[in-house]
Amino acid sequence: MTTPTHVVSAGADLFADAVASQAVDVTRVDWRPPMPGAESDLATVAADPRRRDANERALAAMLGVTARLVDVAPASEVLGLERGQFLHAGPPIAWERASGPLRGALMGGAALEGLVDDPEDAVALFEAGTGVELEPCHHRRTVGPMAGVVTPSMWMFVLEDPRTGARTHCSLNEGLGKVLRYGAYSPEVLTRLAWMRDVLGPLLQTAVRTVRDGAGPVDVTGILTQMLQMGDEAHNRNRAGTLMLLRDLSPAMVTSGADPADVADSLRFVGGNDHFFLNLAMPACKLALDAARGVDGSTMVVAMARNGTDFGIQVAGTGDEWFTGPAQVAEGLYLGDYGPDDANPDIGDSAITETAGIGGFAMATAPAIVRLVGGSVPDALATTRLMHEITLGENPRWTIPVLEFQGVPSGIDVTRVCRTGILPQINTGMAGRVAGVGQVGAGLVTPPAEIVPMALAALAERTRRRVS
């Protein structure tokens, strides 16, 4: 009789597979080496005595925020956006490096504002750069899905934290397919945007103000709580959220005094667009995360955003600095005949949802999402479980019934990402690579791995400066 051999294999699957194939019992321990080059910075940041407390404060600040819908108003009013100024998703970028969908959305936006008659004529305008300015949404307390282009005449949702009065903003969602945020700028796109400007926006303003001054503003954070019990992860599924918003606003829309035909059209438009609530989920997440900005010593990510060329993150302990790298193309499912060659790299501020613990981080609560973004139901459950490995805590308000009401994984920790090599999972729409095309699919994507060690290095540098 031979002594039984039992191998404990930490991380290295190749080794474990080899011994298992020789009929040796193997206990696999999930372990990966830290991200390359991160060891020294990890040691520095881990030893920083401020870290634990700073992260607790950052997480608590984020979890303490509630978002209410207090107004709908044009960007010119609430953001002070002036003629020729354009907001866009992601970290800063100039026209020269802008991707197709961002260019397409800027061209359409220029036509909407009357800077040009034909969107194609806007190319010369942006190339010359005279009388036009680009600025990230994030720099104006705003988030924008996909291209995220905001122009002065666009109506914005205004969200407020009742405890602090802090506010964030987002434009109104246009629907799917041929829409500006996916880079389309055909006449149907501009006609829809004009109707949103002239009919939908004013009607929503009246309704939102009536509700705010009556029963109290729509509780966006509360609707998100309910959505997570109704199969929405609030990034690529916002069906229940959209319906709850309609429930809360429709009575005031009816008594607004507006033409009943316009009210009916607006109800049909919102009710026919399962993504309408995304533009409330996103600024609710930004409002929460902005509360954690500037917490010195904290390694918590407060923004992940993409402009179609670069993927950028911001961290609580490094102020408003962006750490950027090349945006990836998502893996997923394509609409119609589109394929990977048609897809633009990752774009949009919508990864703010994952940054706040929902979207891809809450996929376990929305298993039906796999029909849209690909993957399997067990993958969806596993993704949420995996994200707990790289987050600071759980959100007691946003829970997942099927995981026995566990809170969503919240507060991405730069040190945990670098230590485990596990990257945040984002589920996202895919824009066509060519300006004007629109949406081509939806799928799963991560940040480029190298930007997280870049953020860690900046944190380590601050720690070293402080100590020295």
Add this chain to the structure above:
Amino acid sequence: MTTPTHVVSAGADLFADAVASQAVDVTRVDWRPPMPGAESDLATVAADPRRRDANERALAAMLGVTARLVDVAPASEVLGLERGQFLHAGPPIAWERASGPLRGALMGGAALEGLVDDPEDAVALFEAGTGVELEPCHHRRTVGPMAGVVTPSMWMFVLEDPRTGARTHCSLNEGLGKVLRYGAYSPEVLTRLAWMRDVLGPLLQTAVRTVRDGAGPVDVTGILTQMLQMGDEAHNRNRAGTLMLLRDLSPAMVTSGADPADVADSLRFVGGNDHFFLNLAMPACKLALDAARGVDGSTMVVAMARNGTDFGIQVAGTGDEWFTGPAQVAEGLYLGDYGPDDANPDIGDSAITETAGIGGFAMATAPAIVRLVGGSVPDALATTRLMHEITLGENPRWTIPVLEFQGVPSGIDVTRVCRTGILPQINTGMAGRVAGVGQVGAGLVTPPAEIVPMALAALAERTRRRVS
């Protein structure tokens, strides 16, 4: 060295526990003896050569039905219900044996119809029995939640299968708490019912007819498909369904020409009542199951219904015969200070949802339901899995994402119930035992075990008569 002992234990947990406590390896095989007294009838029915084909036809008939909302109209019109006629939930029953909540609902209904001014005066009317008649909803192609009382002036949803033109009906849902269907009849209850009669019903009629004649009738079966992906099991959770109904009807409500204040009140009433859609889910299930009625030789259950005193089932192969036994008190969670002593035995036609494979049978898709009816999340998942043991098949249209899109367990088979002893799981509201109280809780309940072998005996008797 002793020879290792390994015990395979079939069913008997007591034995398995005993040997396991002696450190013997036990493989537990889930097996239970057939229900007492059912062995001979099981053998007879199992040997019936028509059974397999009949059950296939019954199941296919049920699964082939789709339900559309084609009208809303008073019961006097669509059911021919006349002054003094009252429909009620469950199998037939007279006033003498009626439970508190059914009596309370009848008293309120009599006042609503102007038979008496004070609901209390209706007691004498029903005791005398002159000028009043009681009849089960099921006998008029109708289902009613809880007491299920329908009077001539109540507005009814009218559902139709477009393939056959078959129709079923259900009243409009009043909300929760102090409501007629839970046996309450206070002035607030009657005032609400009068408003539903005078304002809500006519408005819904206009909207439903406009939608029907325009884009086409509301697809109730399709909404149920979506609900099951949105955390509703369509018996005790109908939140997403209610919101989708509002989405589909609200534009036509707005352009109906009705007073905007009435439209807004109606939107608020429906939007504030997460159970509103239950009264569409139920007749959709009945429409499906009625298609399987009268399939000779089929052992499939086509109705489970309770009147607060008796629990009755009907089976495809036994015509319209009821098999009844005493209704049980549900186990669950109580509202406020109420407890088990306050609860009436099981009541209502709403178990038609479980009969069609949703409600308690689809609990896996609605884990949040455990916060309402009790139990744990794993219990909810296990319940759906267990119900596959006693059903003939799965519904390809109604799938559960978290179970990897498996269809809901559909077509309760009397022979499987008798062979396994596993009873159908129903999740239900609980009415107060005393007339006038209203809802006291929600929980889980089963039929009285003995009625299933009664149905089996009737099936066996038919088989024997046919063979002899």
